[in-house]
Ligand code: HEC
C-alpha cells in the first residue's frame with residue numbers, strides 16, 4: 001500500500017471515529033436486536049388424521065417440522081444443525097455489536113483523538129481464517145452426505161414404484177407393477193407393525209414444470225417436462241398427508257393439491273386389488289352410463305371396461321374410492337360431485353374441464369352412475 005493511500009485510509013478512520021451514535025438511539029437499537037431472539041410461533045405437531053376434512057382449509061397445514069418419513073427427518077436434522085451453527089455465530093456477532101455500541105459510545109468530555117491503532121496479529125488473523133473455513137467445510141460435508149442419502153437414482157430393494165405425472169392441474173399416479181392408473185390420491189404402504197416400506201417415485205410432467213412437495217414425507221422435487229426425476233419416501237406413521245404443487249404452473253395451480261394416503265400393507269393390498277378391477281357395472285344406472293358414454297366425457301376420461309378411454313383427464317374407474325375430487329379442490333361428496341359435473345369452473349376456476357351443459361336430469365343420472373364407480 002502506497003504512502004498516499006495509507007494517509008487516505010487514516011483520514012477515513014479518523015472520520016469514522018467521530019461518527020458516534022447519538023445516545024437516544026442506543027436503546028431502540030438494543031431492543032430491535034433483542035427482538036431477533038423472540039421464540040418463533042409453535043408449529044402444529046400433528047399428523048393429518050384419516051377423519052380430518054381434506055383440502056377444504058380446515059385440515060392442519062402441512063409442515064416440515066413434523067416429519068413422518070426418513071428423508072423428511074434427515075432434512076429437518078440438517079436444518080437444525082445449520083440453524084444451530086449460524087444462529088450461534090449470529091448471536092455472538094450481535095452480542096459483540098451491542099457491547100461495542102454501549103461500551104464505546106460517545107461520552108461527555110471525549111476528545112477527537114485517534115485511539116491507539118493496532119495493525120496485524122498473526123494468531124487472530126489465522127483464527128478468523130481457519131475457523132470459518134472449518135465451519136463451512138462441516139456444513140458442506142453434512143449437506144453433501146444428506147443429499148447422497150436422500151437422492152436415489154435407483155429404487156431401493158423391495159420398494160413400491162409409482163410414476164407420478166403432473167398435469168395442469170391434477171396429479172396422475174401410475175402403478176406399473178399392478179397395471180392401473182389413478183389420480184388425486186397417492187396410496188402407499190407401511191408395514192402392518194409400522195416397519196417402514198420404501199416408495200420410489202418417478203416424476204414426469206405432461207405439460208409444464210410442476211413441483212411435488214409433501215413436507216412431512218420428503219423434500220420438494222421439481223417435475224419437469226422431458227426429464228425424469230426421482231423421489232424416495234419412507235413413511236413411519238400411517239395417515240393422510242397433504243402436499244401442494246410448489247411451482248407456479250398456471251391458473252388453477254393453487255388448487256393442485258397432493259394427498260398421500262399412507263396405509264398398513266394389508267389395507268394397501270385391498271386397495272390395490274380393488275383398483276385393478278374393471279369398473280362396476282350396475283344395471284340400476286344404465287341410463288346415466290349411456291349419457292356418459294355418448295357425451296364428450298369419454299374423450300377425456302377413462303372408465304376401464306367401457307368405451308371411455310381418454311387419457312387427458314383423471315381416470316374415473318374407481319372415482320368413489322377417493323375422498324377428494326379436483327386434486328383436492330373439494331371433498332368427494334354427492335353435492336360437490338354434482339356441482340362439479342354441472343360446472344367444474346365454479347369449484348376449480350381455470351381448470352381444464354368445461355361445463356358440459358347437460359340438463360338437470362342428465363346431471364342427476366350421470367352422477368348416479370359416477371357414484372357406483374367404487
Ligand atoms: C375436455 C376434457 C374433459 C371433458 C369433456 C370432461 N372432463 Fe371431467 N375432467 C377433465 C379434467 C382436465 C379434469 C381434472 C380437473 C382438475 O382437477 O384440474 C376432470 C375432472 C373430472 C372429475 C373429477 C375427477 C377427480 O378425481 O378429481 C369428474 C368426476 C369428471 N371430470 C367428470 C366428467 C364428466 C361426467 C364429464 C362428461 C359430462 C366430463 N368429466 C367431461 C376434463 C374433461
Ligand SMILES: [Cu+2]
Pocket residue numbers: 209210211245246247248249250253256
Ligand atoms: Cu403447479
